[in-house]
Amino acid sequence: MRYGFLGPETTFTHQALLQALAETPEEFAAAEPELVPFSAVATATTDLLAGDIDALMAPIENSVEGGVSGTLDVLAATDSVVIVAEQTVQITFVLAAREATPLDQLTTVSSHPHAQAQVQGWLRKNVPGTNIAAASSTAAAARDLAAVSAEEARGRAAVCSPLAAKHFGLEILAEGIEDYDGAVTRFVLVTREGRIPARTGADKTTLVVQLPHNRSGALLEALEILSSNGVNMSRIESRPVGDFLGRYSFSLDIEGHIEDRRVAAALRSLHRLCPVVHYLGSYPRIDGQRAEIREDFADHAYDDARDWIERLSGMITPTDPATAI
Incomplete structure (x- = not known):
């Protein structure tokens, strides 16, 4: 495995990658990993998509400065990558x-x-x-x-x-020259599309969505979709799409995994509402914190509702093809 990181050695990104490799499952640790420094996340992503490296560690969020725009914009530009893990590093300068x-x-x-x-x-x-x-x-x-x-x-x-x-x-x-003690930067490990880590029960899902253009209340509709499915949002940031002034995409972190019925239902509804939805991965939360889920948002509640509709649908009188309108 060849892992890219924002170099050179001893960057905070390098530290995050070393932390992640220390937790790598055995199936990914069969051979000594090769660490490849890059001068920019965009360059590393290009090599990732080309197959020259297998994974990339990149900073995505800081507790003081918020989102790292360079990483957010690169991830928003392609739907061919997926986040498989996150790491946090306490920052001191x-x-x-x-x-x-x-x-x-x-x-x-x-x-x-x-x-x-x-x-x-x-x-x-x-x-x-x-x-x-x-x-x-x-x-x-x-x-x-x-x-x-x-x-x-x-x-x-x-x-x-x-x-x-x-x-x-x-x-x-x-x-200790940082303005805020205890600042933390979050990093994500990104691979080419194709592998989503299994649900752990303490997971996070990252998305980038573009809302319908010139549709009043579109952002509110998107947020209500999450709320109506009991999905908590832990981060939202707007980024310019770049085609013309006033067009923005939204980068979101939500609690839960795509395997959770409530998350899957929310994503289906967002896909109907939004012209563009980039799914960037479901992966274990580094803090291991599990979301508190109401009973009506548990998996079995969605399964029971689906089974109920299927039973009712089975009672519908078949339409006579000869009289069908």
Whole structure:
């Protein structure tokens, strides 16, 4: 198995992938996995669809910044991938440089934009006026800083994980610089379409839907479909479709598995309402939390209702073909 991740080594995505592999079932651990770093989720997804890698770990949501737009947009662009697992990583950042440097002598701080957003308060307070530069990942910021000459590195620093700073031999100037203690990022393990993990009873389903255009109350209708089937929604985010201004798709996480009757019934109704429904997978929740389900939304309630209708349908008088209208 070849696993892609947002690289280089020591990114938070790399940590999430290592966690996932430690929990990999035996049938997927027959051979030593090969870990392949990528500079962008879009590039990794292209290789996944081409069959060059077998799975991809990507960040999808942060407890401070919300959804990771790059991942959400890539997943929304194809219905040929499926999420099979999730992982969470607690996030902490350090400010690191090639050598010990007073903060007031720093001129440039680089990191991934999503990381920058999580430390912007600290940066404004402690290194005001410093140029903030974008990197493809937090680890890439540390790696690139370690690779330049001592002269080029003067006045430069990187926001990265403590592991990345240590791995690339950087000097830590400040620790715990995140604006919110206990921030967590959620990652998803994505494969090509074809395998849905079995129901565990503590599951999550991810969808991307596009609502009917210029139909008043369409979002309310979609939400009522979930509510009327006892399906709780744990995340909803809007993303522009891109064809013209004002058109949005919605990325949803709902509690439950497609094998649950209530979830399947909701998906059938959404499919009738929405011109586009991308099913992105049902997979075990990393926290193992089971949804609280009312008795009338349990599987047997749907099965009993189906059997009742079938019995009634069997009582319908057959139509005489000769008199049929």
